[in-house]
Amino acid sequence: MEIKVLHQVMDWNEDVSEEVKGTLAGHRICMINVMGSPGAGKTTMITSLIEQLRGTFRVGVIEGDIAGQVDAERIASLGVPAVQLNTDGACHIEAMSIQHILPELPLEDLDVIFVENIGNLVCPAEFRIGESLRITILSIPEGDDKVEKYPLMFTDTDCLVLNKYDMLPYFDFDEERVLANYGTVNPGAPLFRISSRTGDGIEELAGFISEQIRKAQS
Amino acid sequence: MEIKVLHQVMDWNEDVSEEVKGTLAGHRICMINVMGSPGAGKTTMITSLIEQLRGTFRVGVIEGDIAGQVDAERIASLGVPAVQLNTDGACHIEAMSIQHILPELPLEDLDVIFVENIGNLVCPAEFRIGESLRITILSIPEGDDKVEKYPLMFTDTDCLVLNKYDMLPYFDFDEERVLANYGTVNPGAPLFRISSRTGDGIEELAGFISEQIRKAQS
DSSP states (O other): OHHHHHHHHHHHHHHHHHHHHHHHHHTTOEEEEEEEOTTSSHHHHHHHHHHHHTTTSOEEEEEEESSOOHHHHHHHTTTOOEEEEEOTTOSSOOHHHHHHHGGGSOGGGOSEEEEEOOSOSSGGGGOOOSOSEEEEEEEGGGOTTHHHHSHHHHHSOSEEEEEOGGGGGGSOOOHHHHHHHHHHHSTTOOEEEOOTTTOTTHHHHHHHHHHHHHHHHO | OHHHHHHHHHHHHHHHHHHHHHHHHHTTOEEEEEEEOTTSSHHHHHHHHHHHHTTTSOEEEEEEESSOOHHHHHHHTTTOOEEEEEOTTOSSOOHHHHHHHGGGSOGGGOSEEEEEOOSOSSGGGGOOOSOSEEEEEEEGGGOTTHHHHSHHHHHSOSEEEEEOGGGGGGSOOOHHHHHHHHHHHSTTOOEEEOOTTTOTTHHHHHHHHHHHHHHHHO
16 A cells, blocks of 8 residues: 555656756756765755856755754855754655745746755765755765665765875775776766865866756756 | 645654553663664664663664665664664654564563654654653754754753764854754753764763663663
């Protein structure tokens, strides 16, 4: 019984995702779905990217959290339009929530919207939200076995960001293992090494994202 | 519609959880539900605790993972009975899965079973699995805002373990913030600081767990 209902919910999510995509295309906005574990550094990466991109593009942010609004306040303090999406306990964002919250952003004045998904390596990957691009973040302290253990998150993404890369000397992290597994489940997909703390690698990642924004706008 | 079904699933889970509890009580086994983010260090902590406890208690392990069996193999290599529970995509363990897999462990010969839940700070907390004790692990690299953002995981637990505590100097982690928030959502609940890498704090945590095993057996 519940499996049938789950399929209905997921089919319905796909339909709404397509509607959201249509709305965003109408405004020539590129929406980027940022996914990763709790504490992988999603907010900090978005903050660093805003600094790099804001000279060229008009950026908005949707901050997903189970509860609270600390992240939206952090982004809003940068002078960027930001709205908080609270899922009230749900472990992922669905397309319906994006459809509902989009009108709260000044869509006429945006080129790109970052959506920070709930910190979770499982469910967010199952739900399309109308995005043009998916970024999965894995931070060095999380360990090198995550691609094997949470395959969908690394398969259904457009790029992988290895964050907290400056911490590599302090952790027993076999980078080759991650590259090999990622290359197997998602052949040819790009990978970036960054440290949001030191700023290393952010410029290169911002360059890739700029290309994607231009593609979505063309 | 799906909400009604969800409630049915959760009510049913509670019933099965009570049945599992009865089975374990019949064997005088203490089952410990270990929860935390991907990469928080659940397997390594369990490994360290096995070394501390195995002189006194007979230990078994149920390793929960979406896919694969690397963790169960790691535990089995210690000579401890271990079974792998694959959830095939689900982001948490339910009581029914435990009920199903328990007969695969030698229950007559065990005092304690560690269940390593799926790496996830959200859904595992919503599902009782027949456990006597819940441990939530938060690792220093994940950041100090997790209690605010994922409150249920820190409310519905019997103790909090701060893992990778030796990494404190390298991260911008405000321990006071965590203690204050944890004290608010779960007043009086114990907290342990450990480093599975250096071994610091493991003995104290093992002492606490030994008490809980004895309580469950009395």
